[in-house]
Amino acid sequence: MNLNDKSTILITCGPSLSDYTKVEVEALGYKITGSSDVGVEIKGNLHDAMRLNLYLKTAYNVLLLVNSFPCDTPDELYKKISKMPWEEVISPDEYLSVVGRIDTPSIDNTMYAGLKVKDAIVDRIMKQTSRRPNSGKERNNVVLQLYWKGKTCKLYINTSGQKISDRSYRKTMTTAPLRESLAAAILMAAGYDGTQPLVCPMCGSGTFPIEAALAATKRVPALLRSNFGFMHLKGYDETAWGDMRAEALKQSKKRGKSGPVPAPIIATDIDSWAVEAARRNAQTAGVDHLIDFQVCDFAETAIPETPGIVLMNPEYGMRMGELKELEETYSRIGDFFKQKCPGYTGYIFTGNMDLAKKVGLRTSRRIIFFNGGIECRLLKYELYTGTKKHKS
Numbered sequence: 036m037n038l039n040d041k042s043t044i045l046i047t048c049g050p051s052l053s054d055y056t057k058v059e060v061e062a063l064g065y066k067i068t069g070s071s072d073v074g075v076e077i078k079g080n081l082h083d084a085m086r087l088n089l090y091l092k093t094a095y096n097v098l099l100l101v102n103s104f105p106c107d108t109p110d111e112l113y114k115k116i117s118k119m120p121w122e123e124v125i126s127p128d129e130y131l132s133v134v135g136r137i138d139t140p141s142i143d144n145t146m147y148a149g150l151k152v153k154d155a156i157v158d159r160i161m162k163q164t165s166r167r168p169n170s171g172k173e174r175n176n177v178v179l180q181l182y183w184k185g186k187t188c189k190l191y192i193n194t195s196g197q198k199i200s201d202r203s204y205r206k207t208m209t210t211a212p213l214r215e216s217l218a219a220a221i222l223m224a225a226g227y228d229g230t231q232p233l234v235c236p237m238c239g240s241g242t243f244p245i246e247a248a249l250a251a252t253k254r255v256p257a258l259l260r261s262n263f264g265f266m267h268l269k270g271y272d273e274t275a276w277g278d279m280r281a282e283a284l285k286q287s288k289k290r291g292k293s294g295p296v297p298a299p300i301i302a303t304d305i306d307s308w309a310v311e312a313a314r315r316n317a318q319t320a321g322v323d324h325l326i327d328f329q330v331c332d333f334a335e336t337a338i339p340e341t342p343g344i345v346l347m348n349p350e351y352g353m354r355m356g357e358l359k360e361l362e363e364t365y366s367r368i369g370d371f372f373k374q375k376c377p378g379y380t381g382y383i384f385t386g387n388m389d390l391a392k393k394v395g396l397r398t399s400r401r402i403i404f405f406n407g408g409i410e411c412r413l414l415k416y417e418l419y420t421g422t423k424k425h426k427s
C-alpha cells in the first residue's frame with residue numbers, strides 16, 4: 036500500500052459549496068476529474084492531500100482512496116479488507132477510527148459496517164506485528180472512511196481527521212455562528228479580495244471579518260492547526276510538511292510587507308459579549324490588528340468613504356430572535372443600506388425570504404447556500420447613490 040502512488044482524492048464540502056471548493060482546488064493547479072454538490076475529485080497522492088489540507092478553506096475533509104472493490108456482505112467486506120497490507124501505513128501504536136456512509140441492501144447498519152472495517156484492519160495489523168492498535172470514536176489520529184453504495188465499497192483514508200472547516204481560532208462561541216467554510220465561500224461569492232473596505236455589522240463571533248482578514252493577507256488558517264489525520268500515517272513526510280508550511284508562511288508575509296495593505300475591515304455588533312468573543316477569536320487567528328471592532332447598533336456603524344462591501348447575517352427567526360421584531364430589523368437594514376451605504380455593494384445572508392422582503396430594496400442576485408440544513412440566500416444589493424425603494 037503505497038500512499039505516494041497516485042490515487043483518487045475526494046474533497047468533501049458542505050452542500051452547495053462545491054463550486055467554491057472547485058475554484059480553490061483549480062487555483063492550486065489541480066484538474067477536477069469529478070464533482071457533486073458535496074464533493075470534488077482529483078487525482079493525487081498523500082503529498083497532494085497534505086497540500087490540499089493546508090490551503091483549502093471551503094472544504095470539510097480530504098479523502099485519499101485506498102481501495103474500491105465489489106462487495107455483497109459484511110463478511111466479504113471483512114475478508115477483502117483484511118487482505119490489504121494495513122501494517123504498511125498504520126503503526127500498531129496508533130489509534131484508529133472508522134466512519135462511513137452506506138446505501139446498500141446488503142446491510143442497513145452503518146456502525147456495524149464500520150466495526151467490520153475496524154476489526155479487519157486491527158486483526159490484520161495484529162497478525163502481522165503481534166500488536167493491536169487501539170480504536171474508538173476519536174478523530175484525532177488515523178481516520179478511515181467507508182462509502183458502500185450498492186455493490187461497491189470505497190475505502191478512503193481521511194487525511195484531515197477533524198474537519199478542516201473547523202478552524203482552531205474560534206475558541207469563544209456566540210449564538211448561531213456560521214461555519215467557517217461557509218463564511219469563506221460567501222466572501223468568495225461576494226467577490227471580496229481585500230482591496231475594498233469590508234463592513235460587517237452584526238458580526239457575532241467574527242467569522243466574516245476573521246475569514247476576510249485571513250483571505251486579504253493570504254494567511255492560511257491551517258497554519259494555526261497542529262494535528263491532521265495524515266500526520267498519523269506511516270508514510271507521513273514531516274520534512275515535506277514543514278517545507279509546505281514555510282512556503283505558505285512566506286506567501287502571507289510577502290503579502291503583508293510588500294503587497295497591498297488590506298483595506299479597512301469593520302466588525303460591529305450590538306452585543307458587547309459577541310464583540311469581545313470576535314476580538315478574542317481574531318487574536319487567536321492573528322488578525323485582530325486588521326479589524327476595527329465596535330459595539331453598536333448596526334445603523335450606527337461607521338462606514339468608510341471609499342465604497343466596498345457591507346455584509347450582514349441577521350438572525351432569521353429559526354434559531355433565535357422573534358419574527359415580529361425581526362421584521363422591523365430587516366426593514367431598518369433596508370434604510371441603513373439606502374441612507375448610509377451609497378456606492379457600496381450590500382449583502383444579506385438569510386434563511387428567511389419573507390423577512391428579506393422587509394428590506395424593501397431590489398436584489399441584483401440571489402445565491403443559494405445551505406446553513407445547518409436550512410436553504411438560505413446570499414442577497415446582493417447594488418446601493419447606488421439615491422437607491423430607490425422597490426419591492427424585493
Ligand SMILES: C[S@@+](CC[C@H](N)C(=O)[O-])C[C@H]1O[C@@H](n2cnc3c(N)ncnc32)[C@H](O)[C@@H]1O
Pocket residue numbers: 209210211212213214236237238239240241242243303304305306309331332333334348349350351364
Ligand atoms: C446570526 S448572528 C451572526 C452570526 C455571525 N455571522 C457569526 O458567524 O458568528 C446575528 C448577530 O446580530 C446581532 N444583532 C442583532 N440585532 C442587532 C442590531 N440591532 N445591531 C447590531 N447587531 C445586532 C446579534 O447580537 C448577533 O450576534
